[in-house]
Amino acid sequence: xxxxVVFKPPRNQWWDVWDQFKTHKGALVGMFVxxxxxxxxxxxxxxxxxDATFINIRARNQGFSWTHPMGTDxxxxxxxxxxxxxxxxxxxxxxxxxxxxxxxxxxxxxLAGYFRRAxxxxxxxxxxxLALPLLPILLVMxxxxxxxxxxxxxxxxxxxxxxxxxxxxxxxxxxxxxxxxEVLTLKERxxxxxxxxxxxxxxxxxxxxxxxxxxxxxxxxxTLMIATAIITESAVSFLGMGFPPDFPTxxxxxxxxxxxxxxxxxxxMLPGIFISLxxxxxxxxxxxxxxxxxxxxxxx
Amino acid sequence: MFTYTLRRLLxxxxxxxxIALVIFLLLELSPGDPMADMxxxxxxxxxxxxxxxxxxxxxxxxxFAKWLYMFGVIxxxxxxxNMTGLDWLRVEGQRIISFQTRSPVADIVxxxxxxxxxxxxxxxxxxxxxxxxxxxxxxxxxYSWFDQAGTFVSMVGFSLPTFFTGPLLILxxxxxxxxxxxxxxxxxxxxSWENFLKQxxxxxxxxxxLTLFNAAQITRFMRxxxxxxxxxxxxxxxxxxxxxxxxxxxxxxxxxxxxxxVTVIALGIPQIFTGAIITESVFRVNGxxxxxxxxxxxxxFPMVLTLSVVFAIxxxxxxxxxxxxxxxxxxxxxxx
Numbered sequence: 001x002x003x004x005v006v007f008k009p010p011r012n013q014w015w016d017v018w019d020q021f022k023t024h025k026g027a028l029v030g031m032f033v034x035x036x037x038x039x040x041x042x043x044x045x046x047x048x049x050x051d052a053t054f055i056n057i058r059a060r061n062q063g064f065s066w067t068h069p070m071g072t073d074x075x076x077x078x079x080x081x082x083x084x085x086x087x088x089x090x091x092x093x094x095x096x097x098x099x100x101x102x103x104x105x106x107x108x109x110x111l112a113g114y115f116r117r118a119x120x121x122x123x124x125x126x127x128x129x130l131a132l133p134l135l136p137i138l139l140v141m142x143x144x145x146x147x148x149x150x151x152x153x154x155x156x157x158x159x160x161x162x163x164x165x166x167x168x169x170x171x172x173x174x175x176x177x178x179x180x181x182e183v184l185t186l187k188e189r190x191x192x193x194x195x196x197x198x199x200x201x202x203x204x205x206x207x208x209x210x211x212x213x214x215x216x217x218x219x220x221x222x223t224l225m226i227a228t229a230i231i232t233e234s235a236v237s238f239l240g241m242g243f244p245p246d247f248p249t250x251x252x253x254x255x256x257x258x259x260x261x262x263x264x265x266x267x268x269m270l271p272g273i274f275i276s277l278x279x280x281x282x283x284x285x286x287x288x289x290x291x292x293x294x295x296x297x298x299x300x
Numbered sequence: 301m302f303t304y305t306l307r308r309l310l311x312x313x314x315x316x317x318x319i320a321l322v323i324f325l326l327l328e329l330s331p332g333d334p335m336a337d338m339x340x341x342x343x344x345x346x347x348x349x350x351x352x353x354x355x356x357x358x359x360x361x362x363x364f365a366k367w368l369y370m371f372g373v374i375x376x377x378x379x380x381x382n383m384t385g386l387d388w389l390r391v392e393g394q395r396i397i398s399f400q401t402r403s404p405v406a407d408i409v410x411x412x413x414x415x416x417x418x419x420x421x422x423x424x425x426x427x428x429x430x431x432x433x434x435x436x437x438x439x440x441x442x443y444s445w446f447d448q449a450g451t452f453v454s455m456v457g458f459s460l461p462t463f464f465t466g467p468l469l470i471l472x473x474x475x476x477x478x479x480x481x482x483x484x485x486x487x488x489x490x491x492s493w494e495n496f497l498k499q500x501x502x503x504x505x506x507x508x509x510l511t512l513f514n515a516a517q518i519t520r521f522m523r524x525x526x527x528x529x530x531x532x533x534x535x536x537x538x539x540x541x542x543x544x545x546x547x548x549x550x551x552x553x554x555x556x557x558x559x560x561x562v563t564v565i566a567l568g569i570p571q572i573f574t575g576a577i578i579t580e581s582v583f584r585v586n587g588x589x590x591x592x593x594x595x596x597x598x599x600x601f602p603m604v605l606t607l608s609v610v611f612a613i614x615x616x617x618x619x620x621x622x623x624x625x626x627x628x629x630x631x632x633x634x635x636x
Contacts, residue, residue, distance in 0.1 A: 026455075127315070130615075131315055132319060132322075133570075133611035133615065134574075135574055136592055136596075136607070140323070140327065227459070235463060238463045239593060254463060254464060257467075261475065262475055268467050276460045279460075
């Protein structure tokens with residue numbers, strides 16, 4: 001036996017998770033791609049000379065060049081700047097929508113799993129939401145409340161809040177089910193019994209003992225939720241029900257580019273490729289996280 | 301089992317009523333006015349009577365009750381009468397009228413249904429036929445190059461949104477190669493081989509896009525389910541008895557692995573109708589999804605309400621079928 005094994009200092013478990021995560025090549029590549037795209041969208045506009053809304057009609061419909069690496073659109077706006085701006089919105093919708101949806105799902109899942117009295121009614125509610133035709137409802141919602149919210153909060157903020165809440169309301173059910181199932185088994189464990197026997201109130205029991213143990217399924221569904229939210233927002237924008245036309249998001253850019261497909265295919269392909277890359281990388285990260293967070297697989 | 305099915309069916313009724321109410325109230329809140337397109341020169345009192353003729357004059361609960369009666373009694377009777385040709389089945393009374401076309405909603409849905417069923421249903425079928433063998437072989441040779449490639453392709457198919465793959469295919473096959481038409485022609489009547497070929501050509505791209513998406517999802521489930529079963533004890537027993545690999549995999553493992561996959565397939569069937577909204581609008585297929593989109597744009601409330609509730613019924617129904625299938629296929633599961 002070597003000494004190094006015997007006297008190994010205690011390690012934070014997140015280092016073990018990271019070690020396992022590193023072995024999943026797809027997840028690692030996915031993470032780098034995702035970070036690169038996030039940097040492109042959020043740091044890029046500070047470095048890039050062109051503005052997303054600046055109209056230069058003389059330079060319209062240009063191809064790839066050094067001044068406009070991704071070309072310009074039919075009004076001469078720089079595509080690269082628009083891609084960055086659109087990416088900011090799409091990523092922000094994805095991340096904020098994910099946080100809201102995960103919060104709602106975890107809350108309902110924990111309440112349903114922990115409090116027996118709430119279980120029946122909350123699960124009926126979940127079933128009811130699962131039976132809703134989601135895309136039609138989303139479209140109807142964004143159609144109906146668009147004007148009211150726009151006049152109340154301004155076009156951009158109003159639309160952002162609307163889309164994000166609509167996505168959260170229509171996507172929390174899966175998380176709730178997973179969390180409830182997990183809480184139901186955790187509740188019977190000895191350490192929860194021990195905690196309860198020394199008089200821990202339910203609130204602290206949930207926060208201190210139950211929530212940390214449902215973290216791994218929640219994290220996996222959180223990554224996948226980013227992908228779902230981005231696709232949903234893009235689909236709604238693509239169908240013309242999302243953000244207003246002069247306000248770029250990736251889905252909107254694809255929809256605008258489709259009209260010019262014949263002459264300038266790159267205009268709809270580029271945002272499409274970006275959406276696909278983000279979703280693909282996020283799905284791979286989720287795959288890697290699932291393996292890394294599972295202590296049975298880890299260390300094998 | 302029977303009592304369970306009955307209980308679930310009875311439970312479905314309040315669920316569907318509630319969903320219908322939610323959608324109805326959502327539409328009720330909307331600022332969109334179906335009279336907005338009418339000329340401004342119409343005098344106010346005529347405008348009021350036109351609103352009344354559209355059924356907009358009364359309180360919302362009366363209109364909801366009337367809609368329920370029309371949706372639950374009158375429309376089904378007409379649909380049945382049209383299908384069977386028995387005219388005495390028809391119940392007299394006002395039918396659900398679309399604001400856009402002023403014709404009964406059920407008739408329009410009946411016109412649009414075949415397109416959706418052909419394009420989307422066929423792609424779902426192809427998706428299943430493609431996904432099951434790929435999933436089986438991927439799991440049998442786990443981590444082989446075939447498995448790696450299959451996992452990658454299914455991940456890509458799962459991640460690429462249909463509004464990206466659709467235009468991409470149009471670009472490649474319609475614009476550059478010129479093999480397939482961009483727009484789906486619904487008026488085409490298949491009466492000769494030439495027209496049949498045309499029909500195949502115009503269906504190729506939408507079917508391919510949806511097949512890729514469906515197959516990607518089902519492959520993942522099939523592979524995971526196979527992997528779960530491959531390490532079970534009964535597989536070792538079967539091998540120990542000296543059965544050939546073919547029998548072990550194709551008879552023992554596949555049959556057990558198909559149980560969860562069949563329910564996943566059943567759960568996905570309602571998405572045939574709702575999920576194809578984007579694909580239909582990309583390829584200009586005038587099916588149900590496209591009908592819904594145009595109805596939402598035109599504030600055609602009866603159409604939106606009816607279609608959404610039809611979708612909800614499909615979802616509830618196939619959830620039930622999936623649960624029952626699960627119990628039928630897996631004798632270990634008992635609903636009592």
